[in-house]
Amino acid sequence: MPQPQDKPDLDPAAAYKRVMLKISGEALMGDQGFGLHPPTVQRIAREVKSVRDMGVEICMVIGGGNIFRGLSGSAQGMERTTADYMGMLATVMNALAMQSALEGMGVFTRVISAIRMDEVAEPYIRRRAVRHLEKKRVCIFAAGTGNPYFTTDTAATLRANEMACEAIFMGKNGVDGVYDKDPKVHPDAVRYDEISYDDVFAKRLKVMDASAIALARDNNLPLIVFPLDEPGGFRGILSGKGTYTKVQG
Numbered sequence: 321m322p323q324p325q326d327k328p329d330l331d332p333a334a335a336y337k338r339v340m341l342k343i344s345g346e347a348l349m350g351d352q353g354f355g356l357h358p359p360t361v362q363r364i365a366r367e368v369k370s371v372r373d374m375g376v377e378i379c380m381v382i383g384g385g386n387i388f389r390g391l392s393g394s395a396q397g398m399e400r401t402t403a404d405y406m407g408m409l410a411t412v413m414n415a416l417a418m419q420s421a422l423e424g425m426g427v428f429t430r431v432i433s434a435i436r437m438d439e440v441a442e443p444y445i446r447r448r449a450v451r452h453l454e455k456k457r458v459c460i461f462a463a464g465t466g467n468p469y470f471t472t473d474t475a476a477t478l479r480a481n482e483m484a485c486e487a488i489f490m491g492k493n494g495v496d497g498v499y500d501k502d503p504k505v506h507p508d509a510v511r512y513d514e515i516s517y518d519d520v521f522a523k524r525l526k527v528m529d530a531s532a533i534a535l536a537r538d539n540n541l542p543l544i545v546f547p548l549d550e551p552g553g554f555r556g557i558l559s560g561k562g563t564y565t566k567v568q569g
Contacts (some may be wrong), residue, residue: 321386322354323388327333327375327455327456328372328373328374328375329375329457330374330375330376331374331375331376331459333374333467333559333560334374334376334449334559335484335557335558335559335560336375336376336486336487336558337376337486338376338377338379338453338483338485338486339371339376339377339378339379339485339486339487339488339558340378340379340380340381340476340479340480340483340485340487340488340489341368341378341379341380341381341520341554342380342381342382342386342472342473342476342489342490342491342552343364343380343381343383343389343432343491343548344382344383344404344493345382345383345384345385345386345410345411345414346383346385346386346493347360347382347386347491347548348360348361348364348386348414348417349386349494354386354387355386355387356386356413356414356417358417358421358443361417361418362454364418364421364491364548365418365421365422365423365424365425365427367548367551367552367553367554367555368380368418368427368458368552368554369425369427370456370552370557371421371555372427372456372555373433373503374558374559375456376558377453377456378453378458378459378485378486378487378558379449379452379453379458379459379460379461379479379480380383380415380458380459380460380461381411381460381461381462381472381475381476381479382411382415382460382462382472383407383411383414383472384407384409384410384411384413384414384472385407385410386410386414387410387413388403388406388407388409388410388415389407395401400468400469400515401455401468401469404464404468404469405468406476407433407462407464408433408434408455408462408466409463409532410465411462411463411464411472411554412431412433412435412437412440412441412462414462415431415433415441415461415462416431416440416462416544417458418460419428419431419460424554425505427458428455428456428457428458429457429458429459429460430442430449430452430458431460431462432444432449432452432458432459432460432461432462433460433461434463434464434465434466434467434475435463435466439479441462442536444461444466446482446483449461449482449483450483450484453483453533456463459483461475461476461479463528465478469569470531471529471531471532473529473532474529474531474532474535476532477528477532477533477535477536477541478547479533480536480541481539481541485541485551487541487542487543487544488536488541488542488543488544489544489546489554489557490527490528490543490544490545490552491546491547491548492545492546492547492548493514493547493548493549494547494549495545496511496546496547496550496563496564497512497513497545497546497547497563497564497565498511498512498515498520498525498527498545498565498567499511499512499525500512500523500525506523511539511545511565512546512565513565513566514565514566514567514568515537515565515566515567516568516569517534517543517567517568517569518535519532520533520535520567521533527543527567528543536567537569540568540569541568542565542566542567542568543567543568544557544564544565544566544567545564545565545567546562546563546564546565547563547564550562550563
């Protein structure tokens, strides 16, 4: 296993010092219909490492939809609270997979869970998490907010605010930003370079869930939606390049 690296200095070209990366659990599936695809996990980990090597402090939240979705379980007759807790546990599994990939590349990483499971993850303590970031460790926040009825979008926005992140980066597969309608269905869909949170609400655009959007808007936290499957895209956007949509205001 590669040895953990020294703390890199912040690259002057980096647009942000500390960011939150939010990805879906489905992003880890690759071409499979379920579960984890190790080469895909490795590819995303390399993207994260490339940004960390710029000296940028990185938080992550990964969904659990590749393993279990609380809403799907609820729709099939399962009690909603139980289904949501099961979904939270799925996010821990994904976080551990990403931690393994990152540490295999020599990147110090901490999985921090909102549900206590001390044998595999640290409990969430804000000051401790901030200290990890200051030491250039990648912090992966797992188990959502620890509460049912809240999505990982809301968890990502909450943790980003608590960690004083300067922006949330939302990585999407097959989409290079926010469109006025689904570009996979409508060839005439128009991509926005920039849009306000109020317009996202008014146009009912499916960017994040409503509570996450409100939390980001009320705390003036920018959201950058970019293509996760574009090699070098994450690092490129931090350097002022690439295609993306910025949601703010």
